[in-house]
Amino acid sequence: MNHLRLLQHRDADGTRSVILAEGDVAHRLDGTTSVRELALRAIAAGRSLADEARSCGKGAPVDIAAEFAAGRLLSPIDHEDPAHVLLTGTGLTHLGSAEGRDKMHKAAAAGEQLTDSMRMFLEGLEGGKPSPGTEGQQPEWFYKGDGSQLVAPGAPLQMPFFAKDGGEEPELAGVYLIGEDGAIYRLGFAIANEFSDHVTERHNYLWLAHSKLRQAALGPELLLGELPERVEGISRIRRGGEVIWEKPFLSGEANMSHTVANLEHHHFKYDLFCRPGDVHVHFFGTATLSFSDGVTTREGDVFEIEAAPFALPVSNPLQRAPQRTVAVKAL
Missing domain, CATH: 3.90.850.10 (Fumarylacetoacetase-like, C-terminal domain)
Structure with a gap:
């Protein structure tokens, strides 16, 4: 079973993004910079956090293990x-x-x-x-x-x-x-x-x-x-x-x-x-x-x-x- 996870990322220049991971595949989400922001949007739309995340545009793929090793992942x-x-x-x-x-x-x-x-x-x-x-x-x-x-x-x-x-x-x-x-x-x-x-x-x-x-x-x-x-x-x-x-x-x-x-x-x-x-x-x-x-x-x-x-x-x-x-x- 591929469990759905959300991660928060910060680039070296301070730019934040949210990552959606499912199994071994992960990509950035377009149009959101924090899990809390995404959750507030889900509440307003009356849908689950997973559905709200999937509704975002797919950004660039991410190697979350490499980003973790580089110290670019935040608390979720x-x-x-x-x-x-x-x-x-x-x-x-x-x-x-x-x-x-x-x-x-x-x-x-x-x-x-x-x-x-x-x-x-x-x-x-x-x-x-x-x-x-x-x-x-x-x-x-x-x-x-x-x-x-x-x-x-x-x-x-x-x-x-x-x-x-x-x-x-x-x-x-x-x-x-x-x-x-x-x-x-x-x-x-x-x-x-x-x-x-x-x-x-x-x-x-x-x-x-x-x-x-x-x-x-x-x-x-x-x-x-x-x-x-x-x-x-x-x-x-x-x-x-x-x-x-x-x-x-x-x-x-x-x-x-x-x-x-x-x-x-x-x-x-x-x-x-x-x-x-x-x-x-x-x-x-x-x-x-x-x-x-x-x-x-x-x-x-x-x-x-x-x-x-x-x-x-x-x-x-x-x-x-x-x-x-x-x-x-x-x-």
Whole structure:
């Protein structure tokens, strides 16, 4: 099956374009410079994003692997004002995802007492896949930041100067646009590195909110249509060109304790997330972390995450932000 994907491109002179890829074939689209612009046109015309993309004139063919290697591909979604892009996510959503989290938090538990993480995971197993039209179990939810925290393909993932850790989280993300009438439109899905500080979280699970205020990266492709039931990929870390850790990861609803629809419901049930014109990138969670296997990352390590049906990976080096002084002035 040839999956339809959209990519955003920027030439050396700053000229932007949108690329439509189907299987191994890709070409530029005439008359559009951003996925968001194309989506707004689709909404106005009352048709799908795929149909709107196909209605555009065919531009020049593109070798997306070569453009990726040259650093000319952008994140598959953005906004002229990054404050109107919200990065959020849900955790404990995948089968097996409680194991690593429970290891971190078990020191606070005694005997047969369940940690809060395990309780939430079990509640998700029981009620995370409700019948259509009914409300399921509420998942763990967190905020990561606005669009300024979304790094481009190949760009460094920068942990703050005060961070205890910079660790990968290989997962899928849903990409959404709120229409002018407040309606919620899912544009598609992207492969992602949600990126977190697991040492900070391990210290006290109430610091989860702190650990998630970090950058994140998306692969350059926006997958249109429905998410495959099963998504299988590989997450690895390279150090000095050598692979120091590698592990398969699973996603898609067959490998999740929640449906995508349930996760979407519990995010967009809040009116503040239905502001016309806003873009949302919502991370669906993972069950695979190098941190759970005892890996300590270092500056210069490169995270690589790949999964079909995406042709291109998420690939970003780890960097630490320079030290700065936090100062507040009274007026």
